[in-house]
Amino acid sequence: MQKNPAHSRFPSLEALPALALPKQAPQALASDELCFALWDKYAMPGNIREHSLLVAKIAAALATRGQDLGLAINVDLVRQSALLHDLGKAYSLAYGGSHSMLGAGWVVAETGNYALAQGVLHHVHWPWPLPCGSQVCSLPLIVLYADKRAKHDQCVTLDERASDLLERYGHDQEARETMMRVFAEIKTLEQALADCLKWENLYADTFDSRGLVNRR
Ligand SMILES: [Fe+2]
Numbered sequence: 001m002q003k004n005p006a007h008s009r010f011p012s013l014e015a016l017p018a019l020a021l022p023k024q025a026p027q028a029l030a031s032d033e034l035c036f037a038l039w040d041k042y043a044m045p046g047n048i049r050e051h052s053l054l055v056a057k058i059a060a061a062l063a064t065r066g067q068d069l070g071l072a073i074n075v076d077l078v079r080q081s082a083l084l085h086d087l088g089k090a091y092s093l094a095y096g097g098s099h100s101m102l103g104a105g106w107v108v109a110e111t112g113n114y115a116l117a118q119g120v121l122h123h124v125h126w127p128w129p130l131p132c133g134s135q136v137c138s139l140p141l142i143v144l145y146a147d148k149r150a151k152h153d154q155c156v157t158l159d160e161r162a163s164d165l166l167e168r169y170g171h172d173q174e175a176r177e178t179m180m181r182v183f184a185e186i187k188t189l190e191q192a193l194a195d196c197l198k199w200e201n202l203y204a205d206t207f208d209s210r211g212l213v214n215r216r
Pocket of ligand 1: 147
């Protein structure tokens, strides 16, 4: 069997980092520093850190616009949830399983903050109909959309991201059809966010000067 480099970070199931002591207050306030400490603890590789910084930048830009328009949205929480959205990726690449479920479980255990975990849990796919009106501008949907605009550490359009994923993972007809359906749903989300945030060229915006997150 070919050796998976991720196995050296988690040589066995028992090698998983111990979860934080359950002393933290429920719904504890998070911080960017806590997110970065969790990156270290869960051995997040450099390329996923770069990707997560970009997703956080895009998500923060969208949330800030929502806040400026008077919507009830917590920009810090959105940014921090985006920073953590791929926390479970390295482990699931090594051992399989759902990186979104694993990461969300770790985030709840580490922070006691369910809002942060919500963005992690739902960043791959939103299984329900989109909420109406301004409710679409919510933490999990913003993180999900931001992730679809980030190809590694590069901001791209949804079409570019879809063709990249089709090329890498569209191994059979069923996989391709599922991806096409998911991206059609994300395009609907993009339009709903653009309407809600009055952001005409959202589909092409590269967020260059918005939502900057301090690199470590
Ligand atoms: Fe991601």
